[in-house]
Amino acid sequence: MSASVQRKLLDILACPIDKYYPLKLLEFNVKDQLIVDGVLLCEKCGRFYPIMDEIPVMLPDDLRSKKEDLDFLAKWKSKLPNSVLDSGKPWNLKST
Ligand SMILES: [Zn+2]
Numbered sequence: 643m644s645a646s647v648q649r650k651l652l653d654i655l656a657c658p659i660d661k662y663y664p665l666k667l668l669e670f671n672v673k674d675q676l677i678v679d680g681v682l683l684c685e686k687c688g689r690f691y692p693i694m695d696e697i698p699v700m701l702p703d704d705l706r707s708k709k710e711d712l713d714f715l716a717k718w719k720s721k722l723p724n725s726v727l728d729s730g731k732p733w734n735l736k737s738t
Contacts, residue, residue, distance in 0.1 A: 643676065643696055643697075644676075645674060645675035645676045648676055648677060648696060651698070652667055652677070652682070652698065655682060655691075655698060655700060657684035657686065657687060657689060657691075658700050658701070658702050659684070659687055659689060659702065659703070660684070660686050660687050662684050662685070662686035662687065665682040665683060665684055665685075665691070666682065666683040666684075666685060667680060667681075667682055667683075668680055668681050668682075668683065668721065668722070668723075670718050670721050676696055677693055677696065678693075678695065678696055679693060679694060679695075679718070680692075680693040681693060681718070681722065681726070682698055682700075683726065687731060688725075688729065688730060688731045689730070689731045689732065690711075690715075690722075690726050690730045690731075692710075692711070692714045694714070703731075703732040706732060708732075708733055711732075711733060712733065712735065715727060715730070715734065715735050716735065719735075
């Protein structure tokens with residue numbers, strides 16, 4: 643994926659649960675303008691969507707892996723807002 647293709651993709655993504663748009667983008671690890679790691683936040687329902695290995699993972703709750711999501715939150719704890727760590731959906735570091 644090129645950086646410009648990724649930006650266009652990220653610009654059009656909406657929350658799969660409530661279709662809220664636009665999502666808030668936080669960049670954790672950027673290489674050659676490509677976001678390798680980051681997160682998309684839905685400010686309507688409070689869900690977070692990880693960007694891992696350049697790919698935004700936009701899955702509904704029943705297809706998400708709780709373990710992978712919690713590993714993701716723990717990994718990027720220092721870069722995520724407390725609102726996501728403490729009350730992000732569908733789960734967060736306090737809900738375990
Ligand atoms: Zn939402």
